[in-house]
Amino acid sequence: MEVTTAALSIPANEEVEIEFFPFFRMYRSGRVERFGGTDKVPPSLDPATGVDSKDVIIDPSTGVFARLYLPPKANDGGKLPILFYIHGGGFCIESAASPIYHRHLNDLSSLTPLIAVSVDYRLAPEHSLPAAYDDSWTAFRWVFSRADPWIAQHGDFGRVFVAGDSAGGNIAHHIALQAAAEGLVIKGMALIHPYFGGSVPVGSEFADSGRMWKFIFPDTEGLDDPRRNPVAEGAPSLAALGCERVLVSVAEKDFLRERGKIYYQTLKESGWRGEMELVETPEANHVFHLLHPETEQAKNKIKLLTDFLKKD
Numbered sequence: 001m002e003v004t005t006a007a008l009s010i011p012a013n014e015e016v017e018i019e020f021f022p023f024f025r026m027y028r029s030g031r032v033e034r035f036g037g038t039d040k041v042p043p044s045l046d047p048a049t050g051v052d053s054k055d056v057i058i059d060p061s062t063g064v065f066a067r068l069y070l071p072p073k074a075n076d077g078g079k080l081p082i083l084f085y086i087h088g089g090g091f092c093i094e095s096a097a098s099p100i101y102h103r104h105l106n107d108l109s110s111l112t113p114l115i116a117v118s119v120d121y122r123l124a125p126e127h128s129l130p131a132a133y134d135d136s137w138t139a140f141r142w143v144f145s146r147a148d149p150w151i152a153q154h155g156d157f158g159r160v161f162v163a164g165d166s167a168g169g170n171i172a173h174h175i176a177l178q179a180a181a182e183g184l185v186i187k188g189m190a191l192i193h194p195y196f197g198g199s200v201p202v203g204s205e206f207a208d209s210g211r212m213w214k215f216i217f218p219d220t221e222g223l224d225d226p227r228r229n230p231v232a233e234g235a236p237s238l239a240a241l242g243c244e245r246v247l248v249s250v251a252e253k254d255f256l257r258e259r260g261k262i263y264y265q266t267l268k269e270s271g272w273r274g275e276m277e278l279v280e281t282p283e284a285n286h287v288f289h290l291l292h293p294e295t296e297q298a299k300n301k302i303k304l305l306t307d308f309l310k311k312d
Contacts, residue, residue, distance in 0.1 A: 020212045023092040026125055037093030041102050043067055049110035053102070054150075058119075058142050064135045065120050066142070067096040069105050070150050071113035079156035081114040081187070081309055084140055084175070086121070088166025088195070088287060091132050091216055096120035100290045107293075111306045115155050117143055121171075124216035133227065136171045137178055144184055161188045161309055162243075165287050166256075169194025173230055173241075173263075180242025188245035190308055193286050196230060196259040199223040203258025231266040238263075239270040246276045247308045249301070251284040279304060 013029035025033045043053035050072040058064045074080060085108075087094050087101050094101065096118040105116045121135035140162070146152040162179075164172035169191040176189045199222070201207050210223040220228070226235035246267060250260040257280070264278040281288070281297060289301035 018215065020092075020215070023090045023212070024125065032126060034093050037089050037095070037098060039099055040095060040097035041099050042097070043102075046106045046110075049106045051106045051109045053106070055097075056148055058139045059135070062122060062135065064122060064139065065096070066139050067102070067105070067118045067120065068148065068150055069109040069116035069118070070154065071109045071115075073110075073113040074115070074150075074154045079159075080154050081112065081159040081161060082143065082151065082155045082157070083108060083112075083114050083116045083309060084143055084160065084162045085116055085118045086136055086162075086164030086168035086171045086175070087118065088164065088168045088193075089123075090195070090212075091124045091129060091167045093123065095123075103293065104290055107302055108305060108309070111302065112309045114161075114309060115150060117151070129217035129220070130227065132167070133171055133174055136175060140175050140179070141184070158185070159187045160185065161190065162186055163190035163192065163305070164194075165192040165290065167195045168192075170196060170227070174227060176241045176243050177236055180240055184242070186243040188247070188308065188311075189241065189243045190247040190249070190305060191260065191263070192249045192305075193251055193254055193256055194248070194260055194263065195256060196228065196263060197223065198229040198232065198259075202262065204255050205258070206255075231262055237270055238267040239272040241267070241272055241274070244274050245308070245311070246274060247304075248276070248278045249281070249304065250278070251281045251286060251288060253284060254286040256286065277308075 015028050017026045017028045019025040022035050043055050045052045052070045053067055055065050055067050058066055105118050109116045119136050119139040121132040162172045162175050172189055172191060176186055179186050224232035226232060248260050248264040250257040284297055289298040292298055
């Protein structure tokens with residue numbers, strides 16, 4: 001049977017408009033197809049750790065929610081540190097309900113122990129940046145409202161930490177800056193393989209046109225937008241970070257490694273008065289501890305984080 005060209009034609013609105021592998025493909029109809037990070041699990045009482053979790057709507061107008069984690073230690077009556085966590089995924093994929101983040105936050109909550117608040121911000125490209133920044137900030141301020149009984153009853157507001165990996169690390173930096181400007185006290189910040197960029201390649205980076213950044217952030221100031229390049233000329237000084245301690249974690253085989261090191265060095269030279277640490281994991285790739293939690297390297301990474309969060 002002869003197959004005609006018409007039979008093979010694709011409706012115009014289902015032609016691919018643009019694609020950014022490994023994140024997403026957008027069709028002319030506006031439909032978005034993600035290449036990963038779409039699996040979700042419900043909150044639950046985790047049998048392995050004894051950590052309980054629940055989802056709480058932060059902003060009914062946007063549907064933004066946070067997943068909260070409460071460890072068994074909360075029943076002892078003492079106050080626990082609060083970890084505000086921001087997931088990665090290029091601002092485009094993953095969620096607070098992702099299996100890898102659900103497992104990760106269960107582990108951190110039980111091993112530290114602490115109350116964790118994992119924000120589920122709106123994703124690009126359906127919601128252009130700065131939506132992810134705005135949603136994360138709204139959720140962070142919500143924590144300080146003490147609106148949730150888990151946080152109000154068990155949280156120690158003298159030990160609030162903000163952390164994130166990849167794009168989440170980028171957002172965490174901006175949360176710490178904004179918190180300082182508004183007088184919200186953060187004990188420490190952990191940036192895990194943070195995503196930063198710039199107009200000039202560094203280290204093992206390839207020349208980057210910033211095509212995806214410009215697509216998901218149409219109103220950006222450019223490749224050296226302070227939200228992308230926090231050490232660019234004109235960006236807010238890192239000395240303004242509102243926390244006492246900073247951990248910057250990078251991986252040897254991650255192309256973002258040099259950006260993390262530059263961030264650390266700039267912070268060191270900024271006049272910021274606090275305790276800082278840079279840790280590089282040898283022979284490791286981007287967010288290896290999330291993708292392969294069973295490995296010895298991943299277990300060491302979790303210990304690094306819990307030690308940072310436990311320290312007085």
